[in-house]
Amino acid sequence: MFAGVAEHYERGRLPYAPGLVPLLARELPADGRGRLLDVGCGPGTVTVPLAALFRETVGIDPDPGMIRAAERRASAAGAARRIRWARLRAEELPAGLGQFDAVVFAQSFHWTDRARVARTVRAMLRPGGALVHLADLKGERRTAGESPYPAVPHESVAALVKEYLGPVRRAGRGLLPQGTPAGEARILAEAGFRGPERHVVPGGEVLERSSDDVVAWTFSHSFAAPHLFGSRLDSFETDLRGLLAAASPAGRFAERAPSTEVFIWRNSGPV
Numbered sequence: 611m612f613a614g615v616a617e618h619y620e621r622g623r624l625p626y627a628p629g630l631v632p633l634l635a636r637e638l639p640a641d642g643r644g645r646l647l648d649v650g651c652g653p654g655t656v657t658v659p660l661a662a663l664f665r666e667t668v669g670i671d672p673d674p675g676m677i678r679a680a681e682r683r684a685s686a687a688g689a690a691r692r693i694r695w696a697r698l699r700a701e702e703l704p705a706g707l708g709q710f711d712a713v714v715f716a717q718s719f720h721w722t723d724r725a726r727v728a729r730t731v732r733a734m735l736r737p738g739g740a741l742v743h744l745a746d747l748k749g750e751r752r753t754a755g756e757s758p759y760p761a762v763p764h765e766s767v768a769a770l771v772k773e774y775l776g777p778v779r780r781a782g783r784g785l786l787p788q789g790t791p792a793g794e795a796r797i798l799a800e801a802g803f804r805g806p807e808r809h810v811v812p813g814g815e816v817l818e819r820s821s822d823d824v825v826a827w828t829f830s831h832s833f834a835a836p837h838l839f840g841s842r843l844d845s846f847e848t849d850l851r852g853l854l855a856a857a858s859p860a861g862r863f864a865e866r867a868p869s870t871e872v873f874i875w876r877n878s879g880p881v
Contacts, residue, residue, distance in 0.1 A: 615835050616675035620653045620683075622826030626716075626744065627811035627870040631659050634712075637807070637874055638740055640664060644711030647734070649700050649727075650718025654680030654693075656744065660714065661692045668707055670698040700727045709736050716744040719794060721832075728801035735877040741803060743794070747810055747869040757816055757864030762824055763857045770853060771834045774846050803875035813867040821854045821861040 634640060640663035648657040651669030653676055661667040661684070671677055677695050684690045698705055700722040713731050731741060753761065795806065819827075828834050828850060839846045855861065 614675065614837050615830050616653055616673065616679040618826040618829040618836075619676070620679055622823055622828070622830040623655070624746070624817070624827075624865070624867055626656065627813045627867070628815075629811045630656075630744070630870050630872070631663070633809055633811055633872065634660065634742065635663055637809070638663070638742070639711040639738060645709070647707065647710045647713045649703075649713060649715050649731070650721065651680055651695070652676050652716070652718075654683040656714055656716045657693060658683050658687050658689050661689045664692075664711070667693045668696065668710075669693060670696045670700070670703075670705075672697060672699045703727065703730045704734050707734070710734055711736055711739045712742060713739070714742045714744065717746070719743055724794065724797045725801065728798050728803070732801050732803060732877055737877060739877045741798065741875040741877070743806075743873040743875070745871050747813075747871045750869055752866040752868060757818070759818065759860065759862045759864040760858050762819060762827075762863045762865050763853065766853055766857070767824070767828055767850065770846070770850060771828070774842060775834070775838055798875050802878065804878045805875040806873040807876075809872040809874070811870040811872060813869040815867045817865050817867055819863045819865050821851060821858070821863075824854055824863060825850060
C-alpha cells in the first residue's frame with residue numbers, strides 16, 4: 611500500500627506534537643527496563659524518539675523502503691543499538707518477538723485485520739502493559755493567519771488526485787468507498803483491553819512548507835502513492851506543481867502543525 615513512498619513520507623509528513631514523548635513517558639510503563647513494539651513503524655518517526663524510554667524497541671513494517679529509512683533515522687539519532695527492525699505485517703505477529711510492555715500503532719491500526727491483530731497484540735503484552743493508538747487530531751482549526759505565506763490548498767490537491775485516480779478514495783490497490791474503517795474502540799474492548807484513556811497533545815507550531823514538501827506530502831499517502839498513477843505520474847506531478855505555483859508564486863506555504871490525539875488501552879491481565 612505504501613510501496614515507494616518512504617522518501618516522500620520522511621519529507622512530507624507533518625510531525626507529531628512535541629509533547630508526545632513526555633506524555634508517554636508519564637503514562638506508560640517506561641522506566642528504561644521494558645520493551646516497546648511499534649507496529650507499522652514507517653520510517654521510525656515514533657519508534658526512534660520513544661526508544662530512549664525502553665531497554666529494547668522493535669519496529670515492524672511490511673515495506674522494505676520504510677525499514678531502510680527507519681534504520682537511517684535510528685543511526686542518525688545514535689539509537690541504532692537500542693532498536694531492531696523487522697519486515698513484517700501486523701497479521702504475522704507474534705513472529706517470535708516475545709513479550710512487551712507497550713505496543714504503539716501510529717496511524718496504522720486501521721490498515722490491519724483489526725480484530726485478529728488486537729487479540730494477538732494483547733497476548734503479547736505483559737499484564738499492566740498498554741496499547742497506544744496515535745493520530746492527528748481531526749477537526750481542529752489549523753489556520754496560520756500570522757504567516758506571510760498562504761495555506762496549503764488541500765482541497766484543490768484532493769480534487770486533482772480524484773481527477774487522475776477517480777472519485778473513490780484509493781488505499782494502495784484497493785478502494786475505500788466508505789472511507790477508513792471505524793469502530794476501533796469496540797474492537798479493542800472486545801479483545802479484552804480496558805479503556806481508553808484519551809489525551810490531546812497540543813501542536814500549534816506554524817511551519818513553513820515548500821512546494822517540494824507539499825508534493826512529498828501528497829505522494830506519502832496510500833490514496834496518492836506514486837505507483838497508482840502508472841504512466842500518468844509525470845503528468846500528475848506537473849499539474850500538481852502548476853496548481854501549487856498558482857496558489858503561491860513564491861513556492862512557500864504556511865501550515866499549523868496538528869495536535870496529536872492519544873488513546874491508551876490497558877491490558878487488564880493474562881489472556
